[in-house]
Amino acid sequence: MLNHLKQELLEMLNEKELYKFIYAYHEAPIIMIYDIKYDNQTIRLPIDGNNHRIIFENDVEETELTHTFKNKGEYKITIYGDNITYINYGKLPFWECFYLKEVVSYGTSKLNKISFKRCISLTKVPDELIETVDDISEMFSETKNFNQDITNWNTKNIINMSGMFEKSIFNQYISNWDIENVKDMSYMFYNANEFTQNISQWIIKTDINTKNMFVGAGISEENKPILK
The missing domain is CATH 3.80.10 (Leucine-rich repeat, LRR (right-handed beta-alpha superhelix))
Incomplete structure (x- = not known):
């Protein structure tokens, strides 16, 4: 039965979409909203862990923690990864902290440390603090x-x-x-x-x-x- 289900999924979804599907049902991601002020702006995500899979709203997928947005605007960033223990903007120079507007979800990550130091555009974070912090x-x-x-x-x-x-x-x-x-x-x-x-x-x-x-x-x- 499992093989039959797998075959059906493969027929319905290409490899990229199947990857998203598997992650969505087994691991909730960290989700952030960035307000990019300028064209060709590069950001860096101050997280640790490994096997990162970062999905940008315009469907760009990366394994690196940096990304350049061609156009200014508001973007949702979805972050999957193993062993992510911190989000720490204190590690970044102040000009790299300007663009984070909201943290929608911490997902199922087992974070120990959270810092939004110098995130001057930040207005909202999740209503609950996860227990591992x-x-x-x-x-x-x-x-x-x-x-x-x-x-x-x-x-x-x-x-x-x-x-x-x-x-x-x-x-x-x-x-x-x-x-x-x-x-x-x-x-x-x-x-x-x-x-x-x-x-x-x-x-x-x-x-x-x-x-x-x-x-x-x-x-x-x-x-x-x-x-x-």
Whole structure:
């Protein structure tokens, strides 16, 4: 029966389409939206892993992490690959971070680290944080348009929040976040002068790194967390 099904699929789909079909049903991809501002713009995806298969909206498929768009415009980028453990824009020079507009899905990847540092066009990410992530240091550092409601994120597995909102405009309610396992909050709100939310319900243990956590932040003293 399986051979019969395979034969039918081969008849219906060419090799490229069959490849897409197999991936679609066995592995959900990472999906991003890029807003390309100029013709002949080259981008680089800051991910690791191997066996990459990157599908661009205009049906261009690549195995490399770089691609040049002939025309400016908005593009959906679909990313398949094995052992992808990070998305880290902090590894790129600042001018390569300008074009990411939205992250639609993290797929079924087993990411450990996510950072959109300096992604100044970013406005939206998935509503849920995947459970495998434990490092969100510099996640929204120096973002200039991101202010999404991420109140319901499950942060119980997070260890590193260092510089998460550094120099960002973020100002949303996050008082209900679980910070029990966090070890590093240094520079978390450094120069985040828009952030004024009440997080006084957080209880931060003395062994947690809180160096310069609120330096330059807009938060008032009464809204800061309890140190124990």
